[in-house]
Amino acid sequence: MENKDSRVLALCILGILSWARSFSGAAGARWVGDSWELVVKNAGVSAMHMALTHTNRVIMFDRTDYGPSQIKLPGGFCRKNPRDLALKVDCWAHSIELDLTTSKIRPLTVMTDTWCSSGAFQADGSLTQTGGWNDGGTAVRKIGYTGLDDWKEFENSLAAARWYATNQILPDGRQIVIGGRRQFNYEFVPRFRGEGVHPLPLLAQTNDPEAENNLYPFVHLSTDGNLFIFANQDSILLNYKTGKEVRRFPRLAGGPRNYPSSGSSVLLPITAVDGYKAAEVLVCGGSPQGSFQNVGLGKFAQALQTCGRILITSPNPQWAIENMPSPRVMGDMLILPTAEVLIINGAKFGTAGWGVARQPSLGPVLYTPETRRFQEMTPSAIPRLYHSTAIVLPDGKILVAGSNPNPGYSFVGVLNPTELRIEKYSPYYLYKGYNFRRPHITNIDNANPKYGAAFKVTFKVATAPTGVKFHLYAPPFVTHTYSMNQRMLVLGSKPPVAVGGGLYAATVVAPPTGVIAPAGYYMLTVINGGTPSPSAWLHVD
Template sequence: MSAIPFVFSVLILQLLFASQQCHRFLAAAADGRWQLLQKSIGVSAMHMQLLRNDRVVVFDRTDFGPSKLPLPNGKCRNDPSDTALKVDCTAHSVEYDVLTNTFRPLMVQTDVWCSSGAIMPNGNLVQTGGFNDGERRVRTFSPCSTCDWQETPNGLAAKRWYASNHILPDGRQIVVGGRRQFNYEFVPKTITANTFSLPFLSQTSERGVENNLYPFVFLNVDGNLFIFANNRAILLDYMKNKVVKTYPTIPGGDPRSYPSTGSAILLPLKNLKAAAIQAEVLVCGGAPKGSYVQAVRGKFIGALNTCARIKITDPNPQWVMETMPLARVMGDMILLPNGNVLLINGAGSGTAGWELGRNPVLNPVLYKPDNKIGTRFETQNPTTVPRLYHSTAALLRDGRVLVGGSNPHAFYNLTGVLFPTELSLEAFSPAYLDTKFNNIRPTITAPKSMSGIKYGTKLTVRVVITGKVAKNQVSVTMVAPAFNTHSFSMNQRLLVLGNDKVVALGKATYDIDVTTPRSGNLAPSGFYLLFVVHQGIPSKGIWVKLQ
């Protein structure tokens, strides 16, 4: 497909919708730049995953009828169980090539609607569940220029719809929850495959509303799993199927999980050589209690404007509340290479669900976790494209954030509706990509991309920095590529390796010595993006394989 370059900076937005007010918040110091990459890729990006070959797999669902992208060479999907179209000659998945700004159609055989997944240690995307004939499927996509989806029937022990996945230190995926599934299981299955009961999921499910789907799951530094659903969390020893800690309810008690969809991240892990490493989780946005029922009745309640932050490793952990500059439901939270967090996409009122969101939040917000409370949020320049229900976002190797999706309708509605189905792809460039920082921006020259690194060993990263170097502001970071859908980036993780020593070699060249993570509890084996950050400005990343 031909590239459609269209770069623009927005200073002042005019009214976009005569009948629909949008959130706009322009500060004098607003930063960031938007770029339209593709006007249409033919498929709305409900799910998104960056691969180690700098391509992004995007997919929607199969049961809404034809997409706007035909399958190649007369290929058609024959599915007698499909609820919309038994013979479908259009694609419901694409592979987007970041480096060439092109895309190609892919073919999924069963319904991937509201599914989940993660990158395995070998770099393959293993994706699970969905709806109807897809609810027990396991699908694999290998990074290669001609690869397509491969499917395993009955690869799951239970039906998984709206579940969450995470890579474990032993290389398996854990699949947690899903609609009416108050349990978890592992992928790949073993001969003794089974599901393991998790009563916490039934305890957090509200009758008729749920508010606990797509639970927020993070691997803690002790190897246990932090699992958040609705408005509270537990720490689970998944091997023994035992809850080892129960966290307090977020103050106010409002739900943060689907369909009152907030978002959450594990904040960057630091001081990795310390005996006791601290881990913090940040949960932002969502919808007040009762919002879903009200939205179904046509009344759209304002979204939550709060974030809750907790040190999950503390012996007596407590939530600390913060106020965002913009209320947001159905937003995404993306870890940037320098350790800051980007809040992007979403609505200012309503909830997730067909036709249930209003007041698009067009401005991203930057969250700086190391700043003092009250000074952490910075509003960024706005897009012109509403990204509501079924929007996605993913960090790219060059530091941009890829943004796609938004389909608040049961089918593709491109005209005559308040918020048309969105088939475009955009990129948001944070301020650190401004050319004015080029003199302090590192360029990695060694190791080469795709190099292997081992646990707990010395690693030397060589960079070129043309400007004056502040050695105490040089840091190496590693970011795990996340599987993004429904406002949650599964398996998202950033490790700050810092620097043990910076040595000037002359001719603007420097060697940075760091120590790699010591165990799979800190960083499960697999592919990571490695960046060098200087004075808050990141290099382009390189791929490394931790093993």
């Protein structure tokens, strides 16, 4: 009787929360049920770049020529580099690994300058990282996932210096590296014999004098195997194999959306319901034309408040304009386990760059693609501006780190000090009132399914499941407001069947091809009545 009463009470609370959430979306009021926690007081390194491995370790790094960090290299080792612009003999770490299980920090050794670089995970779970500044511009770096690995670096491995470029993993397992400062082209990693750079006219066409506004272009692998590439306000579909522009999309109005007028973008979840055919892109935030030039004059323009949403697989694609609750520049966009989009970090005025943003955007915004509604969420007390990052964790929380709008580690006498604290944000779906319908994965009979293969997922839940879905999420490489290679699939599945003891089993079908899901590690989440389970790792190839 007590258990039944508890469930009735939970249902009542959930009903009130659902009503409040719906009301907050319409009225713009803040939602309750989400929360923040401080997990690391001093990481030693500010997380300009961040990525989550399938062994639940987070790799973070900034740049090597900032001068001293706040954590020493292990074993008394000192990096000796006559080309370094800050310290020729450097005993400080500029990269770290965070173990999510223990919250312990392990310093890593990176030799070449990783400033404003890019990367992506390989099929085996290792991280390949490319480019940067100074001696790192043509470097390729790799790191494993065991908790014992450190950076391995291969200088002069790129055909062109890549600073502010974007990486995308391809169906064949290679990476394409697109753009970078004064690089209106792309190349592949690794390169086949005889390969060099391939011209990309879009980047030359979208390069604004004295501002650029086309760095870190947004790149998404479409469901037809071509690449959607967005730079400044323009976008194309590129056949990267032939170098030909397949189609050009209408211009997105409002102003520039790429660095330094930094907005962000996601490919909305693709689904087995339509055979993974429809592909829709969302671009949010940015700065008006001329903003970057004006910040040097002490004029900080209000950031863009609009988002553009476009079905890139439509015969007649057009941008639909939607409005966020407030303007935002330098906002990270993350696909949550629920298939909603979280917009987090950034500022309301100015642009990306050192000390040129004003009024931090402390509160995340939740976007629900199905209803096209935005909701303001509970704010943090810590500003996260230029060089901040955020990623989705397997437990559904969001790891938030970084923010250093200063040319070095500065803690006093600056408008926004260098930030070394790491937080976790718990979205509304982790509220305890949802626990009665929260599933927990107990077994996956094949955690390495081949493309198109069926596998069985067993999960436990306190009440009979309803509306069960299975979401597959590719963890991204995150820097400068953009989550490279972020991808979510709604997998095909059969209704779950009770197998006793509160357990249910469902047959799920893996993605069909590497075009839909490039080989690698993904987080699998069970959704029950809109409430997500903690995720389990799955390798698809």
